[in-house]
């Protein structure tokens with residue numbers, strides 16, 4: 492997946508007269524790990540939504556490579572079906588899992604047997620985050636777009652989610668303000684918004700994570 496790599500047609504986005512994104516040039520190769528940093532309102536969520544195809548740029552384009560299977564985690568618009576159970580939601584998101592594997596994955600993401608029969612609509616924000624991420628990492632996607640995936644999580648849940656991020660074999664593009672998520676991601680590149688400067692990851696960027 493890449494935005495136009497020849498330096499033309501890079502996505503731009505404005506809301507009214509407020510230009511949020513200018514000329515983002517980003518290529519996400521197989522297995523690559525990119526962290527997006529920037530202050531509140533700098534356009535991180537807007538960019539992920541454009542990469543996910545949920546929002547159209549005003550100009551420019553995003554090219555999805557052959558064989559791309561995207562998984563998108565958005566805290567505000569999670570993909571859970573509210574009146575389906577926890578178990579059904581995972582089975583729908585990850586159709587290749589057997590019933591036994593669904594049980595094992597729910598356990599790994601800290602859902603007890605009783606929790607599995609709750610409807611997703613009654614879950615707390617942290618539980619919804621856990622369930623959505625459990626589905627994504629087992630969905631068969633090969634690129635995950637994760638928008639602040641550790642928000643709302645208690646320490647045990649955060650550990651499980653970060654372990655899943657750490658062992659995920661595909662590419663990940665992640666927005667985060669959480670230094671522990673950087674440790675789990677082991678980014679190879681960083682994209683800084685609003686200027687859309689891209690660079691190889693350097694530990695010096697760590698200072699920006701908490702601020703951003």
Ligand SMILES: Nc1ncnc2c1ncn2[C@@H]1O[C@H](COP(=O)(O)OP(=O)(O)OP(=O)(O)O)[C@@H](O)[C@H]1O
Pocket residue numbers: 506511529530531532533534535536537538703
């Ligand atoms: N639908 C919309 N209409 C008008 N303005 C919008 C809309 N969506 C986002 N914006 C504005 O675009 C800017 C970027 O928003 P965005 O949600 O992408 O920021 P962000 O970097 O994800 O911030 P945060 O760190 O708070 O999550 C903000 O100034 C926001 O108010």
Ligand SMILES: [Mg+2]
Pocket residue numbers: 535536537638
């Ligand atoms: Mg955001």
